[in-house]
Amino acid sequence: MNLREVSSLLMEASSNSFLRTSLDRANLSYWELRKSVFSKYPYLKDLADKVREVKESSLERMEELTHIAMESVERNGGFAYLARTPDEARRIVDEIVGDGKVIVKGKSITSEELGLREHLASRGKEVYETDLGEFLVQFIGPKSMHFISVSIHLTRERVAEFLRGFMGEEVDKDDIEGMVSLVRKFLRRKYFEADIGMSGVNAFAADEGCGFIIENESNVRLSISLPRKHIMLVGMEKVLPTMLDAWRAVEVITRYNGYKVSSYVNIVRGPQKDGFGPRELHVIFLDNGRVESSRDPVLKEALLCLRCGACQYLCPVFWIVGGYWGGLKSVYSGGIGVIWEYITGSKEEATKHSFACLLCGRCKEACPMRIDQQKILREIRRRGYSVKAP
Ligand code: SF4
Structure with a gap:
């Protein structure tokens, strides 16, 4: 261009x-x-300043913190990987996915950096975005238009037209609830069929090896808990030293998103315990230019x-x-x-x-x-x- x-x-x-x-x-x-x-919450600006301070010092020791985080993940029974490039990350994902066929995904711009959905589809996998806006963008395109309001460019007419073709059902463009429920029903089946769940994170606590994921639709929760394997993608800049640091970042992100409280905050620590959660948890930390930029x-x-x-x-x-x-x-x-x-x-x-x-x-x-x-x-x-x- x-x-x-x-x-x-x-x-x-x-x-x-x-x-x-x-x-x-x-x-x-x-x-x-x-x-x-x-x-x-008048204290928000002060809280944000605290988060900035912690993030600044975390960026100075990004490699070290990532290694601490990886050790914590393994201590918790998960598998940790460090991918320096998108190619490496895609190769790691391919090995984890193996002959798994259906993949359900939470919204993750880090995965988009890797072109992961397209990559997996080219290998014959069925991949579904589970965030409603991302689901629509996946099939209608052309791309997510905002960090939060991803499908802001899509008219209800265009969505109804797509759903009519995709689901093979009559859809009324003015019945937003009906359209949402159609997608929800479709995705419900996919959560149960899925071999793999995937998500990004909003923050990652190195000390306890926990990923924090904010959401409002419960789709990430289902993508984590129902499939046998879960893959979490973590941009290295998201790693913070402690749980408290990650909690603070979550509060700042939520409130600056315009929410007093988000519907859910998932904290993912390790694989299944007492029959709940994924049997395998794989955490991939992604560099892709972050370390070099942290020195610029x-x-x-x-x-x-x-x-x-x-x-x-x-x-x-x-x-x-x-x-x-x-x-x-x-x-x-x-x-x-x-x-x-x-x-x-x-x-x-x-x-x-x-x-x-x-x-x-x-x-x-x-x-x-x-x-x-x-x-x-x-x-x-x-x-x-x-x-x-x-
Ligand atoms: S997305 Fe939020 S944190 Fe990032 S630059 Fe914009 S205002 Fe700042």
């Missing part, structure tokens, strides 16, 4: 009236929720990101073009997404998309980690990775 194509993509997105209306609704409602959360004086700040989505709601560019900013091939979107694409994906694509930033700095105000995206994006532009004028 050249710079002209980037700009046409963004122009096209900006004239999509449905997307504009959905983004307006989502952003305005987020700001109402955020106001009410902050007035109820400018990029390392981006590793503090908690994926709360607050900056995406506040950003004036994102408000107009949504997840199209970043390109349809990148799994990440928005200003922070461009930076993460630079760290984990294509530097060239990320550099082109870095020019869409207005450098207004509103994202820093919204961010619990006070990440200075403007500064990082300027630096990415300055490095000018092979960007040619059209």
Whole structure:
């Protein structure tokens, strides 16, 4: 994609009236929720500062903490792996999956970094996203459009049309509950048929080897507890020293998502005990550019990101073009997404998309980690990775 194509993509997105209306609704409602959360919990900013402090020192010892976490996983009876590249991670996943056929997945942007769903499908596996929005994006496309509101770009007409074809049943576009229940029924069967469950994590406590996963639909809970094997994917920047640190991060993420409390927080510690949970737990820690970036004086700040989505709601560019900013091939979107694409994906694509930033700095105000995206994006532009004028 050249710079002209980037700009046409963004122009096209900006004239999509449905997307504009959905983004307006989502952003305005987020700001109402955020106001009410902050007035109820005035200590949130201080808590976020504490999390930033712990994350900063954790990034300084990312390798060491990952090794402590791996030892804890094995002590708990699980299997721990360190994958330096997406290829290595996919190879590890292939070995674990073996001749398993059906895989149910919780939302995990780390798995998208690996193109895991497409990879497994190409090997003849049946893979299902179990988060409702992700399920729709899996089949309708083109990509998750937001860290939280992943299917914000899909109209109810488009969803009804897809479900009619996919489920072979009559679907009323105005019956949202009916559509949700259809997907729920379909996925219920898949949880029981599945050989493997997969999830990402929001935080990982190295001392006890526990993954913390926030969710609202109970889909992750079912993906963890019903299949025989569970695979947890952990970006190395998510590893924190202690359970308390992870709990604090969970509270900050939830509240900056705009929730007072999320419906569920899963803590996954090890394989089955007393007949509950997966018989095998496999935890894959992923590097994919994180260690190198943790040593980069400018990029390392981006590793503090908690994926709360607050900056995406506040950003004036994102408000107009949504997840199209970043390109349809990148799994990440928005200003922070461009930076993460630079760290984990294509530097060239990320550099082109870095020019869409207005450098207004509103994202820093919204961010619990006070990440200075403007500064990082300027630096990415300055490095000018092979960007040619059209
Ligand atoms: S950059 Fe900050 S506001 Fe944006 S998703 Fe990450 S933690 Fe949240």
